[in-house]
Amino acid sequence: MKRSLRAIAAAGLLAAGSLVAVALGGNASADTQICEQFGSTVIGNRYVVQNNRWGTTAQQCINVTSTGFSITRQDGSSPTNGAPVSYPSIFAGCHYTNCSPGTNMPIQVKSISSAPSSISYDYVSGAIYDAAYDIWLDPTPKKDGVNQMEIMIWFNRQGSIQPIGSPVGNTTLAGRSWEVWRGSNGQNNVISYLAPSPIQSMSFDVMEFINDTRNRGAITNDWYLTSIQAGFEPWQGGTGLAVNSFSQSVNTGGSTTPPTTTPPTSTPPSSPPPTTTPPPSGTACTVKYTPTSVWNNGFTADVVITNKGSGTINGWNLTYNLPSGQQVTNAWNATVTQSGSAISAKNVSFNGTLSPGASTSFGYQATLSGAYTSPTSFSLNGVTCTRI
Template sequence: MKRPLRAIAAAGLLAAGSIVAVVLGAGNASADTQICDQYGSTTIGGRYVVQNNRWGTSAQQCINVTSTGFSITRQDGTGNTSGAPVSYPSIFLGCHYTNCSPGTNLPVQVKNISSAPGSISYNYISGATYDAAYDIWLDPSAKRDGVNQMEIMIWLNRQGPIQPIGSTVGNATLAGRSWQVWRGSNGSNNVISYVASSAIPSMSFDVMEFINDTRSRGGITNDWYLTSIQAGFEPWQGGVGLAVNSFSQSVNTGGGTTPPTTAPPTTAPPTTAPPTTAPPSGGGCSVKYTPNAWTDGFTADVQITNTGSGTINGWTLAYTLPSGQQITSSWNATVTQSGSAVTAKNLAYNGTLAPGGSTSFGYQGTLKGSYSSPTTFTLNGVTCARS
């Protein structure tokens, strides 16, 4: 699935005879407020912003904002379930396209966050196609405007034939629950999604659990900035009655840099990296290539395993993509493409593979014609077996 960028932009008034009140731009809600403007927003509790954010359709959508959350009261748009949703009505803390919540301390670097306790309570409905998502946005710079490079989506519920961006890359146990992990890119930013196996109507947790897991997967570093935390719905079809009953989110700073998990060395590290070593000949490596393709795009997860008896220090995987495939973004490796030839090189944290050890990287690309996978891979010049 590919999903266009959620944007906050200037929009004209959309008139409707049944609309009681329309909020334009940003204001402050002291009583129930109805927002029907495409990108209308208001603040509640002197702390959070609630936004209509109907970015994917020209059809009408309205939300009723209360003192603790909001509900969808009208949703006329219809999205293709193999494509993007029609909107993302939500409540947020932080800065989103220059719209910052009152008194926010965001953006703030991840390494300076000690905890980020949050809680959410949803009202779900049947007969509609949607996801209920807790969205976390991060970027290498302290952005208050424009798209961020990393979006973490926590799917607490999904109804209908929809799926996150990209493909599954594993599982995780976070906030005392099990999640299926997806990874990909929508063409504007990378996305890691954590999908619950069944609907979760309410949850209290520390957002840092998901940020730290994303960091451990190479998606961000401690120097990146957390810019906003949002909770709401992505409807494809229907949605009247969906509600955020309550939302609470804080970002506590002062924790300092995350301490290392091992003691620092007592001697200075070498000034040069260890030499790159090729795997032993005769079955020294294997590659598992797992694609997920759709009409005009694809993602691929590539797992490299050292099947030899010696340690590999630094790796370069080379192969040829079939005609019509062009890589647009990647993660966990430096991936370059020249014509059909692809070269993937390790990053600083995943270059050493002990005997029996594995590492994975992935990418997203565009597709013209029918899909097929590459067939031959070489690691540091040695041909690898397929697994």
Template sequence: MRRSVPVFAAIAGLLVAGSIAVLTAGPAQADVQICDQYGSTTIQGRYVVQNNRWGTTAQQCINVTDTGFSITQQQGSSPTNGAPVSYPSVFAGCHYTNCSPGTNLPMQVSQISSATSSISYNFVSGATYNASYDIWLDPSPKRDGVNQMEIMIWFNRQGPIQPIGSSVGSGTVGGRTWDVWRGNNGGNNVISYLAPSPITSWNFNVLDFINDVRNRGAITNSWYLTSIQAGFEPWQGGTGLGVNSFSASVNGGGNPQPTGQPTTPPTGGPTTPPTTPPGGSNGCRVAYTANSWNNGFTASVTITNTSSSPINGWTLNYDLPSGQQATTSWNATVTQSGSTVTARNISWNGSIAPGATASFGYQGTMSGAYSSPSSFSLNGSACSRA
């Protein structure tokens, strides 16, 4: 499918849901050749395979089998400091209105009880590409266009290419150590997990990566898993690259949405200015959790309404320590003037019932040692610290 913004990282094969975790194999299908720019077909009655030659007019063809695909022609070429030429991939879920057969995605993260997958790749030498597994999430159950959060698992990297943004250190997810990168490609936030050496096959728990991204403050359990895709992003060459096999299962029945967390999907931008104050210094409480590295940080902020009256629209103000600058935000509109940060609710999380919470997060840059803000005010009234 067409990508509306260039991304430097692969958008890979999708984790489909159904209540059935294991399916018996159906009759084998004849191989299908796809050379159309955005041509696609289905396999196993549950996955979509797409050619997705979105970044070039040069010829690209794939051979689709009953279990995966391989690239048979790839004539495009792109500079390694720019976007790749294509993203041939297999997926389950919904990608630009193309939904895999029988998928139960999008599904709210809080409702997912299990999400497992397996992948087997075929790599080649002499080409510049990455092999990645993409997990897409959005605050709404979105079936079209670009989602707000892309999780990329780089199973292999060949040539002078790198993930979006910059490295924020190493992390352990799924029992493996990864170089973790974080950034924004102009259309969505991206957190990438780069393997230190090629991984040709793996059975793993997709929730491990979703939970790690949530713990970094980039999403909440109210977000929706919309699709997962596995494939390749070639810059130069790539004939012979293939996904030998792919399987995935997402099951519902997880924990219900916690009281006070938004359940209505977002529909627009900021709401009108707040009309109900929190009710004085004892009317609100703020929890501020941060992760920092040498020149940046992420922060997760949770506002609790401790008053007996609902809050209808909120604006949170606080000062960042010297050297810190807020950049990308989610679940709130965050601006900064000098050291003062102003965070305003968006359309779907402006109301906070008594005892309930609203959460948002953001990424920032910094110089010097990290420290957290010391005081907060909500709609002009001081809040206590959690």
């Protein structure tokens, strides 16, 4: 379900009338009640537990234990076609400048050898919610604000709610089957892994989900893992929901899997550079167009552009026509616009320069009516490219 930013908390917020107000960054040595809107505390000198009631003015309280938390009051209510009311959760890493003690996040994906994790939930009936495990990544070592990429693992879903975007296929990770959804909430891209039935506890390596996301072209190995969070998104009700235990480590040592796309060097802006430099005389280009997933009413595609000429390209615009019945809905690593069947894909800030022999890639999700076919001809800044 499309939703707003999860948290807009800042240190020093105090809620008048709270049952107990816990200062951000406090350390809970015994059961602690938090009713402050964005109140948080530290447990085990390792993890942060946050109330994070971002989507409602109604009261919410959590009881924090030495190993997790439970929701003891949740008065908010939101329609199921809108955003949830909150995301009470426990996390390791950095979230809106609030960093867990001793964390080595943000850390580049290529530096991580494994990220073992375990979670145990308690569920309730009669409420509408998801049990969500969030993995946040960004092109930069960002400790504040929203990140560019959110991976959600849906361990449980109750009620008529669904992940952001549309289903793009199925996969097997951590020895289990998952339905994969992909989309954007307007602030960041989201890939969700939806369990077909509730999972109450699980031990796994978070890197399996990060690597799958990378292989779909959504991130590269040069991106940074900033935080890993586990909790609940309630729409209606939720008292009694609990994270009984949570553990998370991020081990360094590096990954042997090469990145699938050219790594970014800075956070992309909301719009591409206004102009492009025509390819120098004698340049050529190739395009590799790959449908990464196709289903009955949609698909995702990955596009790799390579400068095969002798001169540097500064700013690019790839143009081509999509076959009938295909409509782009969201894109990543390029600004993609569509007029009828005509596509214009322009670089963003971090991938606009292509030296001789260099490649870059972008991708998108699209709706589909009828049988799938791929486009056949491409032009880069007005120069015809060879499709490979």
